[in-house]
Amino acid sequence: MSISSVIDLPTFEALKESMGADFINELAQAYFDETPLLLAKLQQALARQDCDLFRQAAHSIKSTSNSFGALEFGTLAKELEMMGRAANLEGAPGKVGQLVADYSIVQKRLEELCHG
């Protein structure tokens, strides 16, 4: 995942426009607070093979990430959500690892955009 394309700019700008520049920081902070917890929940669910919890966590990550324009990241989360929904976590470990790694890139880029 390349840092420049990690956030879809039109989506992000539209969000900033409709919510206001001040509010976007508060919103991003909430995202930074919540996403690590959700990633931890996802890993925990995977370890326990709890498909329901897995699906919920992936769902939450997907919906908020898409709001900020982290579309590629959101798509990956959606794939995981679908695995949970299908109750088949066979290919999940690799993708969860990738999601966790990608998050740091998303976070970095989002911080740049908010304060840039």
Next chain:
Amino acid sequence: MANGSIGRLLVVDDNKVNRLLLGRSLEQQGHTVEMAENGRLALEMLHARPFDLVLLDIEMPEMNGYQVLEKATTDLQLRDIPIIITSALEELDSVVRCIEMGAEDYLTKPVNPVLLKARIGASLEKKRLRDQQRELIRKFATSEVATDMETSGFALGGKFVEATAMFSDIRSFTTIAESQTPTETIELLNTYYTLMFEAISDQGGVVNQMVGDGLMAIFGAPLTQPDHCEHAVKAALDMIDMIQLLNADRLAQGKSEIRIGIGIASGQVIAGYTGTNRRATYTCVGDTVNLAARLESHTKVVGKPILIDGTTQSALGSTIKTEAEGLVQLKGKTVEVPVFSVPVDQKG
């Protein structure tokens, strides 16, 4: 707000980003917003304070959207608060389930602000109308009737029901009004209405029209009442009793007595809500209602305060005495109808 599209909203979502996003959009549209992070908290807040609308996420820990819906739609206190489901597009099957459970509408996340505004506006408008109807019913019906109607829901369409219609007005009211001050007249009307409402409500009737010194009441609708004929006649006798008490009071104050005439008829009526979305009322129309109005007018001709039709008379038990007044040609009727009077001094 005149258009009723601004409200006090509750956003329920376990995801803080989603809560903030929705909350911000709604505040920008002028609404007052509170937020809950799970279903249990949401229900607590709904019980603690009045809300006009709820935006509800489905997937939540502690208590999910389905559980909230189930509780809210079966709770008398909460069942009239519209609930809009906020969900992701792939949850369409869940949305269908929520709508079937009683959700008002749904929005997909991320929420489009224009769509949000339109959906919220429409839901608030519908709620405002329902609140108004409930308020109206509360004013015009006994609390039992009002509660029962809320439980069974407001059927907006008309239907045929078996009921008893009653008309009552004050004899020579214009003359009375001319002999006293306007304040005294309004005071008299208020006292009169208070007494009449009490008599009618005590017998399970609903006053659904008041015009000047006259009123119309219905027994047996909107709530089914098996012995509505008898209840209506008992209410009429109570009304006469109350007028006698009022007259004793008026005589003591050196004022003139008032007299009322009551007409009662039973049979099929068309009942339902009429009006516009700004003003609606529960009403009954049909031949039975017309007959009751004619009988009320006819009390002036025969000089007896309570006149009832044959259907009402035949439904009365032996406890209430009636006297046949013969067949009468009433205005607007093609055939003569049997009319009965009810003597007023028959109660112990």
